[in-house]
Amino acid sequence: MTLLLTARQSNILDFIRARVVRDGEAPTLEEIGAALGIEHVSAVLKHVRSLQAKGRLVIEPHRARGIRLVEESDPLSADTMDLPLVGRIAAGEPLFSSNRVERSLRVSRWLFKLKPDYLVEVVGDSMRDEGILNGDLVGVHATPVARHGQIVAARIGGDRFTIKRLHHVGGVIRLLPNSPGFHPIDPDPTDDFAIEGLFAGLVRRG
Numbered sequence: 001m002t003l004l005l006t007a008r009q010s011n012i013l014d015f016i017r018a019r020v021v022r023d024g025e026a027p028t029l030e031e032i033g034a035a036l037g038i039e040h041v042s043a044v045l046k047h048v049r050s051l052q053a054k055g056r057l058v059i060e061p062h063r064a065r066g067i068r069l070v071e072e073s074d075p076l077s078a079d080t081m082d083l084p085l086v087g088r089i090a091a092g093e094p095l096f097s098s099n100r101v102e103r104s105l106r107v108s109r110w111l112f113k114l115k116p117d118y119l120v121e122v123v124g125d126s127m128r129d130e131g132i133l134n135g136d137l138v139g140v141h142a143t144p145v146a147r148h149g150q151i152v153a154a155r156i157g158g159d160r161f162t163i164k165r166l167h168h169v170g171g172v173i174r175l176l177p178n179s180p181g182f183h184p185i186d187p188d189p190t191d192d193f194a195i196e197g198l199f200a201g202l203v204r205r206g
Helices: 007-023 029-036 041-053
Strands: 057-059 067-069 080-090 103-108 118-123 137-142 151-156 160-169 172-176 194-203
Touching (some): 007 029, 007 103, 029 041, 118 160, 160 194
Parallel strands (some): 080 118
Antiparallel strands (some): 057 067, 080 103, 151 194, 160 172
16 A cells, blocks of 8 residues: 655654654644644644554644654554655656655555665656556666666666666667657767666556
8 A cells, every 4th residue: 555645744744753853752733833834733633643544653642742653663664665756757758857855655665576765756658568657656776787678767868867678788778668659769879878776666646
């Protein structure tokens, strides 16, 4: 099961973590609202309850600071991990990505064949016959090394990113799609080309 956080929920969770580290206890709902500009305590409570439903914290009733973060030793957390979503990657034509972390997502670790370091959102359908669809969140295992035949996340020309199957024979590199109507990408030897990582698995939303 995929447990995605909204930007607001991520901000609240980060604030709670910071206060626990600083003070040794969680903030009150009023303190969360004041810090993040949420006017109504009821709105803060709604977000906190959503975080509890997503397994990120536990609300202990009848306590002013009754918020407890879910630790790595908890059973739910043992099966999940936090990954940064760092933008979008093209599975059609290469698409510019700033690699800016948008938010943190909690996902099941059992979705991945390799340990992912981050997630990117796929744009396009050029890898549809590999089971990688537009809108999927692909886990990337960061490494500059890949073998012929592996699916890779690659950077082309310094600021364009794509996901394709690597064809690397006799010193010639091609990036192969797997869907009708799409053409291979042949990186120019003068381009700034690099393998950013290996396909580790994916999360399909909704």
